[in-house]
Amino acid sequence: MNDRIRKTIMMATGAALFALGLWAVGGLPSFGHYPGPYGDVLNTVAPHERQIPNIVTAVNFDYRGMDTLGEEYIFFAAVAGIALVLRNDRKRTTIDALPSRRALHGPDATDAVRMFTVLALAVTVAFGMYLGIHAAQTPGGGFQGGALLSGFAALLLLGFGFPVMRKILSQDGFEAVEAAGAGAYALIGIATLVASGAFLKNVLPLGGEGQLFSAGTIPIINLCVGVEVCAGFFLLFLEFAHETRIEEQEPE
Amino acid sequence: MIGYLAFVVPVWIFVAGLYGMATSRNLIHLILCLSITQSSTYVLILEVGYRLGATAPVFSDVLPGTRAVDPVVDALTLTDIVVGATVTALLLAFALRIHKRTGTLDPEALREMSG
Structure with missing residues (x-):
């Protein structure tokens, strides 16, 4: 099948799908008038029931905690899968950069780049931890904080190179x-x-709304998720950074 | 009318991403198109939970009981993004391995599966 035929077929089916989609969204409640009721019930009940201002966090780690557990394991399985796929195909690698890239960019990052990297690292760590810890009080949480913290690995790679x-x-x-x-x-x-007697029931004392240690099990679960997401992204960066190394032995 | 146009956006993103995937000549491009297709779901479910003039469902600065959007779709989107990012990374790992094995990223050149 050549490109022209493929594009024509895709144009036709795409147009049909687009028309179908337009018809489908026409049946939705009109935009900006969310009909409820679940979101409204949660917004009314949760701040008092769980002593937590951030309802999104309450949904993620308490009301829908079982789902989030599953999603966390999707993340876990994906990281394990990436490690399996990449390591399985990798021979022993040296810590030297690829020769062509070294010729292209000069020997190392300049002092200015390194200095800026150190500054950026400090901001990344501070903001990542702030976001990760204050899941209940601000629009933060373990997922966001952990992902942001893992920028640490990317910055290290850019500013100081793979060996460091x-x-x-x-x-x-x-x-x-x-x-x-x-x-x-x-x-x-x-x-x-x-x-x-109930899985993931919020059994710990709730404390006062807006305090760091409040909302029962929510901040603890949030911390677990944050640690896992951060470590998982670190492993991802390490695996992909490995791929830029030269191979000591040519693959067969 | 403007309200209806807001719902046209995710449909457009979905179809555009799908078109990109079907006509792609590069696996990296194909994976990015898949991410775009997936992002249409974020836009759609956030729009379903949106409410005119409402605030985010975080009652730190505003009193509980203030008009707020649906927190359930916000929570869904949050986890959706994390899972989407890791699935993209997994697919990129496959692309890396395919390039190592075959020396090409063109899906057209990968006619047959070979072990």
Whole structure:
């Protein structure tokens, strides 16, 4: 099938799909007039019931905590899959950069780049931890905070190169941390099951709304998720950074 | 009318991404098109939960009971984005491996599956 025929067929089916989509969204409630009722019930009840201002976090880690557990394991499985796919195909690699790239960009990053990287690292760590810890009080949370913190690895790679990155970020260590974060979420679920008879029921004291330690199990689960997401993204960066290395042995 | 146009946007993003995937000549381009197609779902469900003149469902600065959008779709979108990012990374890993094995990223050149 050549490109012209493929494009023509896709144009026709795309237009049909677009028309179908237009017809379908025509049946939705009109834009800007959310009819409820679940969102409204949660917005009214949750601030008092769970002593938490951020309802999105309450939904993620409490009311819909079971779903988030599943989604966390999708993340876990994807990271494991990437490690499997890339490592399986990799021979022993050196820590030298690819020769062509070295010729292209000169030997190393300049002092100005390194200095800027250090500054950016400080901001990344501070803001990432702030976002990750204040899940209940601000529009932050473990997912966002962890993903932002993992920018640490990308900045290290850009400013200081792979050898430094590999020395600072231990692959074995982060594998253990990621697994611990994922496992802790499930263990919290089992612990609450034993304590109360319901999986992931919020059994801890709720505290006062807006305080750092409030909302029961929510900040603890949030921390587990944050640690897991951060360690998982670190592993991703390490795996992909490995791919820029030269191979000591040619693949067969 | 403007309200209806807002719902046309995710449909357009979806079809545009699909067209890109079907006509792609490069696996990296194809994976990005898949991300675009997926992002249409974020736009759609956020629009379903939107309410005119409403605030975000975080009652730190505003009193509980203030008009707010649906928190359920916000939570869904949040986890959707994380999962989408990792699935994209997984597919990129496959693309890397395919390039290593065959020396090409053109899906047209990958006629047959070979072990």
